[in-house]
Amino acid sequence: MTHGIVPPYLLARIAELDDERFAVAAEAARRALRHEAPFRAARLSFSLDESDNLVVEVGAGPNRTIADAGHLEELPGTVVRSEGDEPTGDDAVDEAYDGLGATFALFAEVYQRNSIDGAGHPLDATVHFGTQYDNAFWNGERMVFGDGDGEIFRRFTASPSVIGHELTHGITQYTAALEYQGQSGALNESISDVFGALVEQYSLDQTVDEATWLIGEGLFTDEVEGSALRSLKAPGTAYDDDVLGKDPQPGTFADYVETEDDNGGVHINSGIPNRAFYLVAEALGGNAWERAGQIWYDTLSLPLDPKSTFAEFAEATLSAAVTRYGESSPEAAAVRAGWTGVGVEMSSDDGRAA
Amino acid sequence: MTDARPDTLTILVVRSGGFAGLSREWRVRSDDHPEVDWARLVEACPWDAVSPPDHSRDQFIWRIEAHAPVKRRRATLPDSRVRGAWRSLVDQVKAVNAKPSTER
Numbered sequence: 001m002t003h004g005i006v007p008p009y010l011l012a013r014i015a016e017l018d019d020e021r022f023a024v025a026a027e028a029a030r031r032a033l034r035h036e037a038p039f040r041a042a043r044l045s046f047s048l049d050e051s052d053n054l055v056v057e058v059g060a061g062p063n064r065t066i067a068d069a070g071h072l073e074e075l076p077g078t079v080v081r082s083e084g085d086e087p088t089g090d091d092a093v094d095e096a097y098d099g100l101g102a103t104f105a106l107f108a109e110v111y112q113r114n115s116i117d118g119a120g121h122p123l124d125a126t127v128h129f130g131t132q133y134d135n136a137f138w139n140g141e142r143m144v145f146g147d148g149d150g151e152i153f154r155r156f157t158a159s160p161s162v163i164g165h166e167l168t169h170g171i172t173q174y175t176a177a178l179e180y181q182g183q184s185g186a187l188n189e190s191i192s193d194v195f196g197a198l199v200e201q202y203s204l205d206q207t208v209d210e211a212t213w214l215i216g217e218g219l220f221t222d223e224v225e226g227s228a229l230r231s232l233k234a235p236g237t238a239y240d241d242d243v244l245g246k247d248p249q250p251g252t253f254a255d256y257v258e259t260e261d262d263n264g265g266v267h268i269n270s271g272i273p274n275r276a277f278y279l280v281a282e283a284l285g286g287n288a289w290e291r292a293g294q295i296w297y298d299t300l301s302l303p304l305d306p307k308s309t310f311a312e313f314a315e316a317t318l319s320a321a322v323t324r325y326g327e328s329s330p331e332a333a334a335v336r337a338g339w340t341g342v343g344v345e346m347s348s349d350d351g352r353a354a
Numbered sequence: 355m356t357d358a359r360p361d362t363l364t365i366l367v368v369r370s371g372g373f374a375g376l377s378r379e380w381r382v383r384s385d386d387h388p389e390v391d392w393a394r395l396v397e398a399c400p401w402d403a404v405s406p407p408d409h410s411r412d413q414f415i416w417r418i419e420a421h422a423p424v425k426r427r428r429a430t431l432p433d434s435r436v437r438g439a440w441r442s443l444v445d446q447v448k449a450v451n452a453k454p455s456t457e458r
Contacts, residue, residue: 135372139434140409153374162373169411180411188411216373229374244376261368262415267375 005061005101006042007084028058041083043108060114062104063122066093069129069144076142077126092127092157096145099163100125102203106164106195107171110202110289111297116170123167127157136162138169152244153219159228161215164199165192175300176308183309185266190273194296197232198289208281208288214238232278235271251275253310253343272342273310280317280338284331291331295321314339315346363392364421367447371415380451387450395446396420398439401427405435416444 006014006029014022014029025044032042041061049055062083068090069077080093087094100123107113115121124142133146136156143166145156156162169192172178178188193215201211215238216229226239226247235249249271250257256272259265281292298320305312318335325331339346363384370377384392399418414433418440419426436444 134374135412135414135433137373137410137412137433139413156373165373166412173409173411192411219374248375261370261377261417262375263371267371267373 005105006044008041009084011042024054024056028056032058043105045109059108060120062101062115063120064097064100064104065122065124066096067124067126068093069126071128071131071147073130073133075126075129075139075144076124077128090127092145092147092155095155095157095160096125096127096143096163099157099160099199100143100167102160103164103167103195103199106199106202106289110293113171113297116167117174121170121174125163127155136166138166138173140173143167143170148219148221150221152221152224154221156219158218159200159216160203161193161196161200161217162219163196165196165215168192168195171195172300176302176304177306178304178308179306180263180266182264182266183269184305184307185263186269187273187308187310187313189266189270190277191296191300193230193232193270193274194277195293198293201287202289208285211288213278230271230274232274235275249274251342272344273313276314276338276342276344278338279341280334283334283337291325292334294324295331295335298324310344311346314344318346362423363396365392365396365443365447366417366419366421367444368417369414370417371413373412380447382447382450390446390450392446395439395443396427399429399443400439401429403429405431408432410434416440418444 011029011032014025015033017026028044029042041063043059043061045057045059047055064083065079066081067077068080069075080090081088081097104115104123115123125145126142127145129144129146132149134149134153136143136145143163147155172188172191178184180188196215197211197213213233214228214231217227219229220226220239224239224244225241226244228238230247230249231238235251236247238247240246248257248268250269251271253272257265257268259268262268277292277296280295281288284291295317299313299317302316302320304316318332321329321332321335336346365382367380368377410432415430416433416436417428417430419428431440
């Protein structure tokens with residue numbers, strides 16, 4: 001099946017086509033425009049059925065708006081590209097627009113989720129935030145990207161995994177709502193890394209074996225000894241640099257880092273659930289977004305405690321796997337082995353891993 | 355101006371978190387930079403104001419400490435709250451540190 005995002009002006013033109021050859025597409029476009037809340041853009045999926053008839057499915061498309069902060073630390077900035085607009089020629093603007101589209105596509109096409117809140121929430125982003133600003137963040141309403149300092153970091157829109165990571169924070173906010181502190185905070189971070197990685201894999205059509213499993217590849221300048229900021233496959237190996245030091249992420253629960261900074265080390269300890277996800281995906285093989293990703297996505301909709309520990313989240317992923325695939329399924333076995341592989345024991349006795 | 359100006363003040367600024375999760379740290383002893391009115395900068399900050407939890411994620415988190423012989427103060431705040439007096443203090447501490455004392 002081929003998927004495509006159709007901008008509003010093209011949708012209107014398709015809807016007006018008076019040509020039998022395109023009757024199916026025209027009707028689909030008219031349906032999109034008649035929709036209760038008319039789509040800003042629509043996703044049209046084209047496929048052939050068993051009789052070689054063209055099947056066109058219509059779904060909601062993203063509603064992206066990119067603003068430019070003009071190097072000030074003020075939000076939202078000036079709107080420079082809206083849904084359906086042509087590329088601006090500004091790399092940060094166009095990368096943000098495309099990255100949000102790729103992230104929307106993963107959630108819509110694979111998990112049938114319409115945007116951040118499941119109901120078409122606008123995807124708003126601001127680029128060129130601050131001066132030499134070494135960060136990208138989600139402020140509760142929009143994604144914000146700095147240009148980097150040019151010495152250690154390049155612009156943060158350069159990696160689709162970063163854009164997928166930030167948008168996923170919005171999805172977690174509307175679903176599991178994991179508190180951003182300690183273990184639940186590291187889980188919140190990990191979920192963003194997992195789906196950030198899957199955004200890249202889905203858009204590049206990479207299998208588990210083909211994927212890099214890196215987060216933020218290409219963000220470091222050539223001056224830095226490192227390929228990316230984090231590795232789901234091998235936490236602690238993404239960089240090792242004279243100035244920055246070594247990637248501090250642990251890959252097993254025994255090495256959990258207790259710290260008062262960074263909300264209790266949410267960006268450090270996320271390495272543990274990150275590797276658990278990788279192990280599940282590796283065991284199942286093929287495309288990670290299909291079964292491993294589906295289990296993690298299903299888990300977000302379970303009634304999770306916002307202060308969930310790793311062990312509690314692990315139990316929830318097992319529950320999701322059992323519900324969808326069965327108690328004795330390879331998927332449930334992979335989930336059990338994945339968490340065991342990082343030293344997180346599923347025990348509801350004390351809610352904490354061994 | 356406060357009458358209880360301490361003789362020596364040590365100010366520590368730690369920026370953690372952010373998407374990259376990298377920490378940077380800046381430190382200054384008031385004795386080493388007497389040209390700056392550190393006590394006034396420190397007194398101007400709303401140390402007791404609490405930052406309410408919000409939905410921001412991957413923001414830088416700032417830990418700012420001011421240690422005097424008789425008083426130790428400390429605040430943790432998200433990047434979006436480092437404005438006004440906080441910003442003045444942080445910028446001044448960073449300015450006198452030609453290089454960060456620690457980067458990791």
